Amino acid sequence: MVHIKRLQEDGSDIISVVGDIDASSSIELDLAIAKSVGEGFKKILVDCSALEYISSAGLGVFMSYIEELKDKNIPMVLFGMKEKVANTFSILGLAELLHIASTKPEAKKLADELSV
Amino acid sequence: MNYQYNIGCSLSNLKGIREFVRTSLKDQQVPEIEMSAIVLALDEMCSNLMIHAHHCNPEHMLELHIEIPAKGKFIFEIVDDGSIFDINEFHEPELDNLVHQKRKGGLGIRLVKAIMDSVEYLRRDEKNVCRLIKVIK
Numbered sequence: 001m002v003h004i005k006r007l008q009e010d011g012s013d014i015i016s017v018v019g020d021i022d023a024s025s026s027i028e029l030d031l032a033i034a035k036s037v038g039e040g041f042k043k044i045l046v047d048c049s050a051l052e053y054i055s056s057a058g059l060g061v062f063m064s065y066i067e068e069l070k071d072k073n074i075p076m077v078l079f080g081m082k083e084k085v086a087n088t089f090s091i092l093g094l095a096e097l098l099h100i101a102s103t104k105p106e107a108k109k110l111a112d113e114l115s116v
Numbered sequence: 117m118n119y120q121y122n123i124g125c126s127l128s129n130l131k132g133i134r135e136f137v138r139t140s141l142k143d144q145q146v147p148e149i150e151m152s153a154i155v156l157a158l159d160e161m162c163s164n165l166m167i168h169a170h171h172c173n174p175e176h177m178l179e180l181h182i183e184i185p186a187k188g189k190f191i192f193e194i195v196d197d198g199s200i201f202d203i204n205e206f207h208e209p210e211l212d213n214l215v216h217q218k219r220k221g222g223l224g225i226r227l228v229k230a231i232m233d234s235v236e237y238l239r240r241d242e243k244n245v246c247r248l249i250k251v252i253k
Contacts, residue, residue, distance in 0.1 A: 001131070020131060020134075022127070022130045022131070022134075022159060022163065023127045023130060023159075023163040023166075023167065024127035024128050024130055026220075030220075053134070053152075053155075053156075055130075055156060055159050055160060055163070055224070055227075056160055056221075056223035056224035056226075056227055057163070057220070057224075059223050060214075060220035060221060060222075060223055061220060063211075063214055063215055063220070063223070064218045064220045065218075066215045067215060067216065067218055068218070083148075083149065084148060084149060084152035087149050087152065087153065088152070088153075088156060088227070091153070091227055091230050091231065092211070092223060092226060092227060092230070093211060094211075097211065097215060
C-alpha cells in the first residue's frame with residue numbers, strides 16, 4: 001500500500017510517497033508524476049522520507065520519466081531516502097541517472113541549479 | 117529450518133510475500149541492508165511469475181519455500197505449474213536503452229541477478245521449481 005500526497009512549495013510540486021511501492025502500487029506514483037507534469041510544474045521534488053520499500057516497478061516509473069523531463073527542462077529531485085531504499089537504487093546504478101539529494105533544502109537547491 | 121507459504125497470483129499479495137520472507141529470516145542475524153535486498157529479490161521473482169506466467173489470476177497458486185541448511189545459507193524455492201521463464205536466458209537491456217525507450221520493465225531481473233548468488237530451475241513432481249540461493253558471510 002502506498003499513499004501519495006502532493007503539495008506545492010515555492011513553485012515546486014512536492015510529491016510525498018508514504019509506504020511501499022511495488023508492482024501493485026507503482027501506478028499511483030506514475031499518475032502523481034504525470035499530474036505534476038500535466039499541471040505545468042517546472043520543478044518536481046519527491047519526498048522519499050516515508051518510503052519504506054520500492055521494487056523495480058517503482059524504479060521503472062522514475063526511469064520512464066527521465067527523457068520527458070529532460071526534454072521539458074523540468075528537474076525532478078528525490079530526497080530523504082532511507083538507506084535500505086537508497087540501496088535498491090544503487091544496486092542498479094540508478095543513483096547516477098536520477099537526481100538524488102539528502103534533505104529537502106538540498107533538493108530545492110539542486111532543482112534550482114538544474115533549472116537554470 | 118524450513119518455512120512454506122502458499123499464495124494466489126494477485127499482485128496485492130506481494131506484501132504478504134515480503135512479510136513472510138522477513139519473518140522467516142528474523143532470527144538469522146541478517147543485516148538490514150541484506151535483508152531488504154533478499155526481500156526485494158523474492159518480490160521481483162514472484163511478481164514476474166504472477167504477471168507473465170499466471171496473468172495475475174488469483175486462483176493460480178505459488179508455493180514459496182525457505183530452507184536454511186546452515187547459518188548464513190538461504191535456499192528459496194518458488195514452485196508453480198505455469199510456463200517457465202528462465203531469467204538466466206534473458207539478456208537484460210542496457211539502462212541507457214531503458215531510459216531512451218521510456219520502458220518501465222526490465223529492471224527486476226537485473227536486481228535479482230545482482231542480489232542472489234545463484235538462480236536455477238528444475239522440475240519436481242511435475243512442477244517448476246525456481247531455486248534462488250543466497251549466502252551471507
